[in-house]
Amino acid sequence: MAWCALTAFSSGQEYLATQKQIEDSVELRADAVWLEGAPYDATTLKRMQTERAQIKDEVRQTQFSDILQAYSSRDEHTLRNRVSTFMQREYDLTRKSTSQIQKIRETFILFALLTALVPLFGMFIVLLTVNSTVFHGIDRLSRRMMDFLADRYSFQFSQPDANELGDLQRTFNSLAQQVINTMDELKQLDQAKSEFLSIASHELRTPMTSIKGSLSLLGNGIMGKIDEAPLQLIKIAETETDRLIRLINDLLDLAKIEARKLPLQSSWSIWDDTLRTTSTGLVGFAHNAGVNIACDAAPGVEVFMDKDRVQQVLTNLISNAIKFSPRGSTVHVYTGQTKNGHLLINVRDQGPGIAPADQELIFQKFRQGATAENPIVKGTGLGLAIAKALVEEHGGDIGVESELGKGSAFWFTLPKWRNQSETAASA
Amino acid sequence: MKILLAEDDHHVAVIMKLCLEKIGQHEVVHAEDGEIAVNCAVAQAFDLIILDGMMPKKNGLIVAQELRSIGNTTPVIFLTAKADEPAYQTLGAGYIAKPFEPTLICARIDEIMAQFRARGA
Numbered sequence: 001m002a003w004c005a006l007t008a009f010s011s012g013q014e015y016l017a018t019q020k021q022i023e024d025s026v027e028l029r030a031d032a033v034w035l036e037g038a039p040y041d042a043t044t045l046k047r048m049q050t051e052r053a054q055i056k057d058e059v060r061q062t063q064f065s066d067i068l069q070a071y072s073s074r075d076e077h078t079l080r081n082r083v084s085t086f087m088q089r090e091y092d093l094t095r096k097s098t099s100q101i102q103k104i105r106e107t108f109i110l111f112a113l114l115t116a117l118v119p120l121f122g123m124f125i126v127l128l129t130v131n132s133t134v135f136h137g138i139d140r141l142s143r144r145m146m147d148f149l150a151d152r153y154s155f156q157f158s159q160p161d162a163n164e165l166g167d168l169q170r171t172f173n174s175l176a177q178q179v180i181n182t183m184d185e186l187k188q189l190d191q192a193k194s195e196f197l198s199i200a201s202h203e204l205r206t207p208m209t210s211i212k213g214s215l216s217l218l219g220n221g222i223m224g225k226i227d228e229a230p231l232q233l234i235k236i237a238e239t240e241t242d243r244l245i246r247l248i249n250d251l252l253d254l255a256k257i258e259a260r261k262l263p264l265q266s267s268w269s270i271w272d273d274t275l276r277t278t279s280t281g282l283v284g285f286a287h288n289a290g291v292n293i294a295c296d297a298a299p300g301v302e303v304f305m306d307k308d309r310v311q312q313v314l315t316n317l318i319s320n321a322i323k324f325s326p327r328g329s330t331v332h333v334y335t336g337q338t339k340n341g342h343l344l345i346n347v348r349d350q351g352p353g354i355a356p357a358d359q360e361l362i363f364q365k366f367r368q369g370a371t372a373e374n375p376i377v378k379g380t381g382l383g384l385a386i387a388k389a390l391v392e393e394h395g396g397d398i399g400v401e402s403e404l405g406k407g408s409a410f411w412f413t414l415p416k417w418r419n420q421s422e423t424a425a426s427a
Numbered sequence: 428m429k430i431l432l433a434e435d436d437h438h439v440a441v442i443m444k445l446c447l448e449k450i451g452q453h454e455v456v457h458a459e460d461g462e463i464a465v466n467c468a469v470a471q472a473f474d475l476i477i478l479d480g481m482m483p484k485k486n487g488l489i490v491a492q493e494l495r496s497i498g499n500t501t502p503v504i505f506l507t508a509k510a511d512e513p514a515y516q517t518l519g520a521g522y523i524a525k526p527f528e529p530t531l532i533c534a535r536i537d538e539i540m541a542q543f544r545a546r547g548a
Contacts, residue, residue, distance in 0.1 A: 198509070202481050205508035206436050209526040213442030216529040222449050245526050 008111035015104045036083045137165040250382035257389040264306040271301040278314040290327035298335040300421030313387040317347040324351030342413040354402040428474040433464035435482045451533035461485025480507035
């Protein structure tokens with residue numbers, strides 16, 4: 001490339017020099033013609049002699065001296081001859097120079113172009129190299145990262161490159177290893193949680209069985225009659241045992257739901273049957289509280305659900321409603337549809353209502369809404385959290401609308417349902 | 428009825444035995460683990476076998492499978508702290524979840540047996 005540039009530069013120089021020569025020649029030729037026709041003048045001769053001194057070409061200088069000599073001797077014939085010879089040579093020179101200048105110009109353009117093109121070509125080569133080494137490397141790295149994201153956790157660089165990209169690959173390897181280790185730990189934790197659930201279920205429930213059994217057999221007089229005072233103590237122990245059993249059941253349920261160890265056993269079930277079974281199960285409880293349960297029938301409605309689990313949700317909502325209802329009031333259960341077509345189940349009571357601040361809270365674990373007028377009714381504080389988890393497991397939502405002093409309406413939705421009577425009618 | 432009760436927890440076994448004898452007027456034979464249960468079931472004829480789900484040596488499911496494989500058709504009721512095991516429904520006539528209500532246990536057994544007979548008929 002340097003050579004190209006140098007050649008271009010020297011031909012440029014040569015071009016300028018030749019150009020100068022042609023210019024000089026034109027000037028001298030004009031002088032010669034002028035001298036040929038002009039009368040002798042000493043000043044002119046002197047000016048011409050100065051010009052002659054500046055001529056670099058030897059032949060030209062000699063010839064011009066001869067012209068000047070003929071001019072000073074005023075020998076017109078010799079002057080004409082010499083001027084003619086001079087002119088002839090200058091013409092030839094100029095012609096040669098002109099063709100030479102053409103060639104020089106071509107050389108100049110060629111080498112100038114080469115000088116410009118060589119770096120362009122070089123840059124292209126560099127670009128290709130960078131592309132194949134750097135960009136392809138980065139592309140490979142990012143692809144492996146994507147694979148890693150897509151759960152292919154074994155995907156690492158077995159042999160990192162020996163350059164800066166290799167450093168990146170090594171870093172990626174360590175990061176990936178860290179993630180894999182964490183995943184393993186999480187799996188172990190998950191395993192431990194499952195084991196805990198299994199052991200806790202058995203180890204907590206077995207002693208509770210003995211305690212409850214003993215108390216129940218004593219309290220019900222099956223082992224012989226017992227006096228009023230000790231009987232009262234036995235009943236207290238039995239009631240609290242029941243509460244503890246409920247708490248254990250709720251805790252284990254919730255833990256199972258959270259650990260996703262509670263697979264739903266869903267099937268199409270008739271909604272009214274589930275509703276009837278649930279309310280029948282709560283009739284005794286409602287009767288003790290002096291509360292009525294009114295269920296609106298939803299004939300023909302079938303829901304794809306885990307019947308037992310949805311019944312658990314319904315039981316929870318209805319028994320809550322009963323707990324907070326004043327004597328003589330009615331808990332109303334009715335079924336409708338949401339705007340987006342999900343089945344909507346509403347459980348409305350005429351209780352004290354729930355303060356807006358408590359409305360979110362009550363769906364959290366171990367949280368119960370409580371005010372001076374609304375003391376906590378004995379419960380585990382897990383019922384609504386379980387109901388929420390179960391409804392969400394079914395793909396539905398759960399919530400409450402309430403105003404203090406105006407009762408509450410707990411609602412939940414179930415997305416997968418159909419109306420058999422409608423399909424029958426349309427068919 | 429003559430009932431075989433396989434239950435490794437001594438206290439639970441005592442209470443179950445009391446319930447079945449005092450309330451249900453049943454005759455009860457107690458086995459301390461799964462292996463003894465299988466031997467008892469082979470040696471004597473029972474109207475009902477109650478199996479604890481988790482027992483040393485052989486758990487309830489294994490005992491039930493073994494009995495079925497040797498042609499014993501005595502109805503089985505599982506006693507379990509983990510109700511969500513589907514095999515309890517398919518292998519047995521039904522199950523009783525722990526902790527149970529002792530005064531209601533005989534009624535629950537009668538209910539399961541009635542359902543079982545209805546299914547068989």
